[in-house]
Amino acid sequence: MHIIESGNVAAATGVKLSRAEVIAAYPITPQTPLTEKLSELVDSGEMKAEYIPVESEHSALAVCIAASSSGSRAFTATSANGLLYMNEQIHWAAGARLPIVMCVVNRGIGAPWTVWNDHQDSISQRDTGWIQLYQCDHQQIIDTVIQAFLIAETVSIPVMVCYDGYLLSHTYMPFEIPGQSEIDKFLPKFKPAYFLDPKNPANLNTVTLPDVRPDVRGDLAPGYMEIRHNLHMDMRRTISVVEEVDRKYQKVTGRGGTPLVEKYECDDADFIAVCLGSLSYQLRDVVDMMRKEGIKAGVFGIRLYRPFPDQAIANALSRAKGVVVFEKALSYGNQGALFADIKSALYNSGNKPFVHNYILGLGGREIKTQDLFNSFMASCKDDGKIGDEPQWIGLKM
Amino acid sequence: MTEKTTILNLPEEELVHPGNRACSGCGLSIIYRIGLKALGRDTILVVPPSCLTVLQGLYPIAATQLPCLNVTFASTAAAATGVLGALRAQKREKTTVVAWAGDGGTSDIGIQSLSGACERGEDFIFICYDNEAYMNTGVQRSGTTPKGVITTTTPIRGKLQKKKEVPAIIAAHGIDYVATASAAYPLDLYDKIKKAKTISGPRYIHVHTPCPAGWGFEPRYTVKIGKMAVETGLYDLYEIEHSKFKLTGPSRKLIGKKRKPVAEYFKTQSRFKALSDKRTEEVQQEIDAKWEGYENE
Numbered sequence: 151m152h153i154i155e156s157g158n159v160a161a162a163t164g165v166k167l168s169r170a171e172v173i174a175a176y177p178i179t180p181q182t183p184l185t186e187k188l189s190e191l192v193d194s195g196e197m198k199a200e201y202i203p204v205e206s207e208h209s210a211l212a213v214c215i216a217a218s219s220s221g222s223r224a225f226t227a228t229s230a231n232g233l234l235y236m237n238e239q240i241h242w243a244a245g246a247r248l249p250i251v252m253c254v255v256n257r258g259i260g261a262p263w264t265v266w267n268d269h270q271d272s273i274s275q276r277d278t279g280w281i282q283l284y285q286c287d288h289q290q291i292i293d294t295v296i297q298a299f300l301i302a303e304t305v306s307i308p309v310m311v312c313y314d315g316y317l318l319s320h321t322y323m324p325f326e327i328p329g330q331s332e333i334d335k336f337l338p339k340f341k342p343a344y345f346l347d348p349k350n351p352a353n354l355n356t357v358t359l360p361d362v363r364p365d366v367r368g369d370l371a372p373g374y375m376e377i378r379h380n381l382h383m384d385m386r387r388t389i390s391v392v393e394e395v396d397r398k399y400q401k402v403t404g405r406g407g408t409p410l411v412e413k414y415e416c417d418d419a420d421f422i423a424v425c426l427g428s429l430s431y432q433l434r435d436v437v438d439m440m441r442k443e444g445i446k447a448g449v450f451g452i453r454l455y456r457p458f459p460d461q462a463i464a465n466a467l468s469r470a471k472g473v474v475v476f477e478k479a480l481s482y483g484n485q486g487a488l489f490a491d492i493k494s495a496l497y498n499s500g501n502k503p504f505v506h507n508y509i510l511g512l513g514g515r516e517i518k519t520q521d522l523f524n525s526f527m528a529s530c531k532d533d534g535k536i537g538d539e540p541q542w543i544g545l546k547m
Numbered sequence: 548m549t550e551k552t553t554i555l556n557l558p559e560e561e562l563v564h565p566g567n568r569a570c571s572g573c574g575l576s577i578i579y580r581i582g583l584k585a586l587g588r589d590t591i592l593v594v595p596p597s598c599l600t601v602l603q604g605l606y607p608i609a610a611t612q613l614p615c616l617n618v619t620f621a622s623t624a625a626a627a628t629g630v631l632g633a634l635r636a637q638k639r640e641k642t643t644v645v646a647w648a649g650d651g652g653t654s655d656i657g658i659q660s661l662s663g664a665c666e667r668g669e670d671f672i673f674i675c676y677d678n679e680a681y682m683n684t685g686v687q688r689s690g691t692t693p694k695g696v697i698t699t700t701t702p703i704r705g706k707l708q709k710k711k712e713v714p715a716i717i718a719a720h721g722i723d724y725v726a727t728a729s730a731a732y733p734l735d736l737y738d739k740i741k742k743a744k745t746i747s748g749p750r751y752i753h754v755h756t757p758c759p760a761g762w763g764f765e766p767r768y769t770v771k772i773g774k775m776a777v778e779t780g781l782y783d784l785y786e787i788e789h790s791k792f793k794l795t796g797p798s799r800k801l802i803g804k805k806r807k808p809v810a811e812y813f814k815t816q817s818r819f820k821a822l823s824d825k826r827t828e829e830v831q832q833e834i835d836a837k838w839e840g841y842e843n844e
Binding site: 171172174199200202203204205206208209210212213214215216217218219220221222224238239242346347348350351352353354355356357358359363364365366371373 | 588600603604606608609611614617618619621625628629633642659660663667
C-alpha cells in the first residue's frame with residue numbers, strides 16, 4: 151500500500167510492522183511526532199506493545215536495555231540533546247550486546263539551542279559500538295527500521311536509524327508500506343540466547359577484572375578486553391550481514407540493492423561527492439548541473455556509517471580524480487569525522503584521489519544547491535590550494 | 548500479615564552464597580541474605596553500582612541465585628520498568644521485580660528515575676539500603692548522610708546539611724506501601740518484604756544499614772549499633788500503608804518508654820567525632836519533639 155506521510159510516520163509504521171514489544175520514549179523535537187504516533191497506535195490497540203512514557207531519555211534507553219535483557223524486542227527514538235543525555239546508556243547497550251533499535255532524528259546540539267537539522271548528534275556517538283544507518287528518504291526510513299531489527303538480532307548489536315530532522319521527519323512523501331504477513335516472514339519473533347529468567351538465573355553485566363578469570367568449573371571466561379574484541383569483530387562481520395539482510399528484504403519487497411552506499415552517476419565519475427543522509431538527493435541535482443557543464447561528477451551517499459564499509463568505499467572512490475566530502479558535523483579542532491574516515495579508507499589504495507572537506511548546514515543553515523555547485527566546481531578545478539582544511543559553505547561572516 | 552516471622556519459621560533455603568565479597572560485619576549482607584529469603588526464587592533483581600555489585604561477585608562468579616541485571620547508576624527504577632514491560636509483553640507477570648540500590652543510587656543520582664517509576668505506578672519493589680554515604684567508592688557524603696558526619700568529602704567539619712528524608716519523598720508520590728526497616732531487625736524486614744509482595748504498584752522499603760568501615764566501629768557491633776539507632780528514637784521503623792502512617796515493631800514498643808540518649812549512639816562511631824555538644828543536644832531535641840508528636844497521635 152502506498153501512502154503520503156511524514157518521515158516520522160514512516161518510522162512509526164516500520165516499528166509497528168516489526169512488532170516491537172516494548173517502546174520507551176521521551177519527547178524531543180523533531181522526534182516527537184514519531185513517539186506521538188506510536189503512543190496512538192498502542193493506545194488505540196492497533197499495535198500490541200508496551201508503551202512506557204518515561205521521565206528522561208536516559209530512562210528511555212534504560213527501559214529498552216532492561217526489556218531487551220528480559221527477552222523483548224525494544225525500540226526508542228530521540229534527537230540531539232536527548233541522544234547525548236542517553237550517552238552512558240548508549241555505550242551500555244552495545245557493551246551488553248542488546249539488539250535495540252533507535253531512531254535518531256538528526257538535529258544540532260546546544261549550546262546555543264537549535265532545533266534544526268545537522269548530524270553532530272549521531273556523529274558524536276559513532277564510537278559507542280552501535281551500528282549506524284543514515285537515510286535519504288521516507289521509503290528508506292520505513293524499510294531500514296524493519297531491517298534494523300533483523301540486523302541487530304542477527305549480530306546482537308544495537309542499531310541507530312538516523313534521518314534528517316524536519317527535512318525528512320516533517321516533510322511528506324509517498325512511500326510503500328509492506329504487508330504485515332511479508333514482514334512477519336522476514337523478521338521472525340525475537341529469540342534471545344540469554345535473558346533474565348528465574349528458572350535459569352544469571353548475573354548480567356557484572357564487574358570484570360583486567361585479566362581473564364576462571365569460572366566455577368575452572369574454565370577461563372573472557373575478560374573485558376575479550377568481550378570488547380568480540381564486539382569489534384562482530385561489528386566488522388555486520389557489513390556482510392547488512393548486505394544479506396538487504397538481499398532478504400529485496401526478495402520480500404522488491405526494494406533494496408544499495409545496503410552500504412547509494413551511488414548516483416559514479417561509474418564513470420572523475421569527481422565524487424560523499425555525504426550522509428538526505429543531502430545526497432540534493433547533490434544529485436548538483437551532479438546533473440555539472441554533467442551539463444561537461445564534468446563527470448557523481449554522488450556517493452553513505453548509508454552504513456558504522457561499521458565503516460572501508461573496503462567498498464576505497465574500491466569505489468579510488469578510481470576518481472577527486473573526492474569531495476560534504477558534512478553536517480565537525481570534529482572541532484580537526485576535520486569532519488566522515489572526511490577523516492574517507493581519507494583513512496583511501497590511504498592504502500593505489501590511486502589516491504585528492505579529498506576535500508566542506509562543512510555546511512550546521513544548526514539547519516539553509517543549503518543552497520547553487521552553493522553546493524560552486525563548491526564542488528571549485529574543488530574540481532582546484533590546483534592544490536584548498537588542501538585539508540575544512541571549507542565552510544554558507545558562512546555569512 | 549499479623550503472624551510475625553521468627554528464626555524458627557524462617558525459610559532454610561539460602562539464595563545468597565556464603566564466602567561472598569562483603570566486608571566483615573557488613574549490614575547489607577544481613578539484609579540481602581534475609582531479604583532474598585522473603586522474595587523467593589521467582590524474582591528478578593535490578594542493581595546499580597553499589598556495594599551490592601561487589602557483594603554479588605565479579606565476573607564470571609556470582610554470589611546470588613536470583614537473576615540480576617546490573618544497570619547504570621541513575622537508571623535503576625527505569626530498568627526495573629523495562630523488565631516489567633517485557634514481563635507483561637511475555638505474560639510472565641507473576642515474577643517479582645525488585646530494584647535494590649544504595650542510598651546514593653536512591654536519594655541522589657537515582658531519584659529522578661525512581662520518582663518517574665513511582666509516578667507511573669510501576670509494579671515493583673524498591674529497596675534502598677541506607678549506609679548513609681557512598682561506601683563502595685570510599686565513604687563520600689551522600690544525600691542521606693546525617694548532619695555533622697565525617698566522610699572523605701566532609702573530612703574536617705563533618706557534613707553541613709541535614710539528611711534527606713527519602714521515604715517521605717517517596718510517600719509523597721501517593722504509592723500504597725512505604726516502609727522503613729533496619730539491618731539490626733532482619734525479621735522485621737523479612738515481614739515487610741512479605742507484606743510488600745501482597746500489594747501491587749510501587750512499593751518502597753528504606754533500610755538503615757550500619758557499615759563498620761564507613762561509620763568507624765568494630766565489625767562485631769553492626770547489630771548493636773543498628774539497634775541503638777532505633778532505641779534512641781533517631782531512626783524509626785514504620786509503615787505508610789495506603790497513606791496511613793504506623794510505627795512498627797521495636798519503634799512501636801518505644802511509645803511511652805524512656806529512650807536511650809542519642810549521645811550514646813554517637814559515641815559508638817568515629818564518624819561522629821566532629822559533632823559538638825551543641826549539635827548533639829540539637830539532635831536530642833529534634834528526636835524528643837518528633838516522639839512527642841508520635842505519642843500525642
